[in-house]
Amino acid sequence: MRLLIWGEQLNGGPYDVFRQLDYNCVYSELVNNYHANVTNIGNKVWIQGIISCLSTEDNQLFFLNPDETWAQINEKYDAIIYSAANLLSVTYRNVIIQISQIFKNSKIPVYVISVGAQADSYSDLDLLVSQIKNETSDFIETIYSTGGEIACRGYFTKMVLDKIAYNTASVIGCPSLFQNGCNLHIEKKQEIIHPVFNGLLLNDKTLFDEYSNSVFIDQDQWLQESYDVSFYNDSYSKILRKLIENKGTFETELFLANRIRLFYDVPHWRAYLQQEDFNFSCGTRIHGNIMSLLSGIPALVLACDSRTQEMAEYYDIPWMKYSKKHLDISKLFQETDYSRFNSNYIKKYEKFEDFLVSHNLVKKMNQNNIFWCKSTPVPVNTIEIKKRHVLKLYNRISLFGDLGRKVFYKVTNKYLDSIDYNCKFTEEQYDKGAYNK
Structure with a gap:
């Protein structure tokens, strides 16, 4: 055909x-x-x-x-x-x-x-x-x-x-x-929860504080900051100001610590999920959770509309209605059951x-994914280097509290009341964290 x-x-x-x-x-x-x-x-x-x-x-x-x-x-x-x-x-x-x-x-x-x-x-x-x-x-x-x-x-x-x-x-x-193919089977690993989040869960700061080993997989909001080299042409202080003005302090902190990731190559996305040994996925993005399933990771869909709910129901993916309440991830992890999914x-x-x-479109559907063998794209070194320096600047500002705030105001001509100086990520976390591989 x-x-x-x-x-x-x-x-x-x-x-x-x-x-x-x-x-x-x-x-x-x-x-x-x-x-x-x-x-x-x-x-x-x-x-x-x-x-x-x-x-x-x-x-x-x-x-x-x-x-x-x-x-x-x-x-x-x-x-x-x-x-x-x-x-x-x-x-x-x-x-x-x-x-x-x-x-x-x-x-x-x-x-x-x-x-x-x-x-x-x-x-x-x-x-x-x-x-x-x-x-x-x-x-x-x-x-x-x-x-x-x-x-x-x-x-x-x-x-x-x-x-x-x-x-x-x-x-x-x-x-x-x-x-x-036809043999997708999801098994839950009973061990320390290493979660990957998506969708509207980025609104829950407590969740990311509670699970410091967690990573948020973005699908569209952080594209420019992740891959536009020109975004990083300014001084480190101006880059930091842009990040905080565009995304807020909390998301900027996560991003600089490589805990917000966006993979514009699907095989790269899957390879990352598998290499990092995540064992639970949760969020409102249906295909974010499906990517976790394709990587062998149990997922809980938080249905935020009819589309996410109907797909979770049809596939027998465990799901619940999304709400803004803080989630007990440990409890949800224990309750998530994939027996029905595996059976059906x-x-x-x-x-x-x-x-x-x-409809004569195939005689038999292809069993072997033709894309998973693709090699992984290489990160943009210029952006990675600049992010490291911006992270260093952010941590130096954080060490000096109000004084750091005033200095940063003088440098950028912008007073940023939103900065929370009690929350910071170290360079060691950036270099050695499981989320940075």
């Missing part, structure tokens, strides 16, 4: 999954190709998932070429694969319209793998339907007019579609979790595979 993956493979973008990344260029590529707007590394997880699952000896995979006409597309390819994520939401209402208009030109089947709906909660089902009904109805009709089919990430999405128009869509989950995973895997087979 000649399958067209509906996405341009521009450098730095979400479909840029094959190339060995150069972290020195990632941010500039995003600025040049996307105005730095395409930054959520979580998108790369599910895109990599569908590409790996479809990468069989019977298939040839191609990416969208904007120079190709619809006449050429309809002649050259056998089917189009469109991954829609949380398309069915108020935020993307205009995108639904645009996609429908685009695919009205297709004379070959379009397969949506897999679409998700997004609302604040399940109780907003009818409200969401009323807000996106017309656009989604046209979208459903357009996909079926091509001879294609729609796959859903969870049952909430299926309910949205059912309330809008007749459809034969299947609930098969997201391809992100199936890219390790193969059934979910086979259901996903059956969907692909039934």
Whole structure:
């Protein structure tokens, strides 16, 4: 099969999954190709998932070429694969319209793998339907007019579609979790908790103080500070001021201590999780937790909307509703049970595979992830060196309390009331900490 993956493979973008990344260029590529707007590394997880699952000896995979006409597309390819994520939401209402208009030109089947709906909660089902009904109805009709089919990430999405128009869509989950093959099994290690956090848990300072061995995995907010060399062109004091003004004191402290990490290469992300021996993942980012599962780490999803809840429910990933209350991680770790996930995973895997087979997209889904063998990108040395010096400056300021505050004010012409000088990280922590490998 000649399958067209509906996405341009521009450098730095979400479909840029094959190339060995150069972290020195990632941010500039995003600025040049996307105005730095395409930054959520979580998108790369599910895109990599569908590409790996479809990468069989019977298939040839191609990416969208904007120079190709619809006449050429309809002649050259056998089917189009469109991954829609949380398309069915108020935020993307205009995108639904645009996609429908685009695919009205297709004379070959379009397969949506897999679409998700997004609302604040399940109780907003009818409200969401009323807000996106017309656009989604046209979208459903357009996909079926091509001879294609729609796959859903969870049952909430299926309910949205059912309330809008007749459809034969299947609930098969997201391809992100199936890219390790059919034998994914999660075991909990009963030892000292070494947690990795994500999403809204960065708001809980006490959590990071309580677990000094913890690391926060960011997916989009710290991209510039992690990979933009020009951000570090100023003096150390100005860099520190920018960090604190942009992110606040607490997050700056974590970042300088390498406890906030962002990996714009998915295999690098997985390798880091495995090498650091984390044994528990917790947070509101669904693909942050799925990456932990793909690394063999038990995860607890904190469902913050319908999308995260429906995916956790479908996969049988342990989950609970997110709240701003401080979490008892030790208690949650003990209560997290993966027996149901392990029992049902193969059934979910086979259901996903059956969907692909039934539409002649594969004869058998690829079992071996084609990306995990990639070598790890090298950190940007210039940034690492500058961060060390900024950390030294921050610790010197911290040693002198109010006097340090006044000196820093004189240097930067900015009085930073938010600095908490009782919390600091040492250079030894930076050099020797488990989170810095």
